[in-house]
Amino acid sequence: MKGVGAVFRRELASYFATPLATVFIVIFLFAMGAFTFYLGGFYDNGQASLAIFFSFHPWLYLFLIPAIAMRLWAEERKSGTLELLLTLPIPLNAAVVGKFLAAWVFAGIALALTFPMWITVNFLGSPDNGVILASYVGSWLMAGGYLAIGSAVSAGTNNQVIAFVVSVVISFLFTIAGAPLVMDTLSAILPLELQNTISSFSFLTHFNAIMAGVIDLRDLVFFGTLIAFFLYVTSVLIDLRKAG
Amino acid sequence: MAMIEIDGLAKNFGPVAAVRGVSLTVDKGEVLGFLGPNGAGKSTTMKMATGFLSPDAGAARICGFDVQVDPLAAHQKLGYLPEGAPAYGDMTPAGFLAFCAAVRGFKGDAAKAAVAAAVTRTELGHVLAQPIDTLSKGFKRRVGLAQAILHDPPVLIMDEPTDGLDPNQKHTVRALIREMSAEKAIIVSTHILEEVAAICTRAVIIDRGRIVADGRIEGGHISFATSDESGARGTIEADARDLDGIFRSLTRAAA
CATH class of the missing domain: 3.40.50.300 (P-loop containing nucleotide triphosphate hydrolases)
Known part of the structure; x- marks a missing residue:
């Protein structure tokens, strides 16, 4: 699509033009480490595996990804650059996709910088690196899911705080839909099929499946469809705003 | 017409x-x-x-x-200068105009020439490397103007x-x-x-x-x-x- 590349490059460069990239990446890595080693008891576990590390990803993304996503459109609208962007000869979809991809690649860079964890487990033992690779891919896909939700919410407001809070709430619903806490409660009142439907919308269900080491087509389709859907919602919301 | x-x-x-x-x-x-x-x-x-x-x-x-x-x-x-001349404040005029040129389909030397011509016409030469946020109101306005005339619309x-x-x-x-x-x-x-x-x-x-x-x-x-x-x-x-x-x-x- 024409224009995606230009928007993508501009957007990605803008993360690194401000302290945003540094602050985000430092906090991301610090939080990942703190959760894994202290809360997760990585050493006590005595296993050469990154399962504990990855199990915290959904919960960290829940707060950190909306922090990246909240500015995607709310900031453009607030600063007036949206008017510029929408009167340049690029399709709205190209702008939506370009901005999303830049944020997704940025999240991917932060995720990739956790590689010392991977080196550590390989130094301490002999983990299944196939499982670790699959988990990294799964984690990045999941980050894309959270980002797409955040993009849609950001498109609906010019207030970044509102964008952040609403994104966290919606992301939370998508995360816990499959958590034991929810499923145990639901299992008492809902028929099995409905339970399965709800749990199939959960990031946890799909991420846990990938963390087991198998990237199933269903999980790819789930995250792919979710991202496409929320990007579509993003462009609909921006288009609606044109009506004033 | x-x-x-x-x-x-x-x-x-x-x-x-x-x-x-x-x-x-x-x-x-x-x-x-x-x-x-x-x-x-x-x-x-x-x-x-x-x-x-x-x-x-x-x-x-x-x-x-x-x-x-x-x-x-x-x-x-169309070349359009919106109200308030909005621009991406964390970019430099050089980066911003290069982005506008890229979006408008200019490549390589053609992009450089288009940006250079717009910069000359709006006299932005000596602020090209400063973030737009740090520029005075007059320069910001001229960055907006440069963006609008870049492709000689x-x-x-x-x-x-x-x-x-x-x-x-x-x-x-x-x-x-x-x-x-x-x-x-x-x-x-x-x-x-x-x-x-x-x-x-x-x-x-x-x-x-x-x-x-x-x-x-x-x-x-x-x-x-x-x-x-x-x-x-x-x-x-x-x-x-x-x-x-x-x-x-x-x-x-x-x-």
Whole structure:
């Protein structure tokens, strides 16, 4: 699509033009480490595996990804650059996709910088690196899911705080839909099929499946469809705003 | 064919009728000064003319392309300086203009040449490497101008291009507009009425969402065709220096 590349490059460069990239990446890595080693008891576990590390990803993304996503459109609208962007000869979809991809690649860079964890487990033992690779891919896909939700919410407001809070709430619903806490409660009142439907919308269900080491087509389709859907919602919301 | 065709544009914001049926056409070689008190609907009309806002009624065409139906073709022909000259503040003018060139399909040397020409015309040379956020209001405005003329568009729409500029910079921008006017159709909104006599070939006064006067300026003389709320038509012949008085008598009712 024409224009995606230009928007993508501009957007990605803008993360690194401000302290945003540094602050985000430092906090991301610090939080990942703190959760894994202290809360997760990585050493006590005595296993050469990154399962504990990855199990915290959904919960960290829940707060950190909306922090990246909240500015995607709310900031453009607030600063007036949206008017510029929408009167340049690029399709709205190209702008939506370009901005999303830049944020997704940025999240991917932060995720990739956790590689010392991977080196550590390989130094301490002999983990299944196939499982670790699959988990990294799964984690990045999941980050894309959270980002797409955040993009849609950001498109609906010019207030970044509102964008952040609403994104966290919606992301939370998508995360816990499959958590034991929810499923145990639901299992008492809902028929099995409905339970399965709800749990199939959960990031946890799909991420846990990938963390087991198998990237199933269903999980790819789930995250792919979710991202496409929320990007579509993003462009609909921006288009609606044109009506004033 | 007129290069800018605005046909019965109307826009309501909730209960407020911001623009009520504005129609005008601008041909090549014309510089139209778009005047009106604050809140008269100037910016809203321009936002609809450029396709950023969708109108409740009416249509706008740029070089024959409807901005709502075929926005990409219309935007290719359009240079637009939005109200307040927004730009990405964390970028440098060099980076920002390179982005605009890339989006407009310029590649390699052609992109460099387009950026260099726009930079020369707007005299941005020595601030190219500073983040736009750190620039003065006048420079920010010129970055917006550079962006608008980068691709040498046949149609230019500028919302207060000289706002915030010092007298020297105003002079430069006016000279730039005059210099480009022969080959383009230009709409300029402004609150500075002397500017209209200096650079425009035509003046349109808008009040409470409708056009109240539309006139040609030739050799320091203005011939206005007016139309009031009730639809009664009239004409005003005056010296361009009296534009201030005409403006106030036509729009005073709103104050």
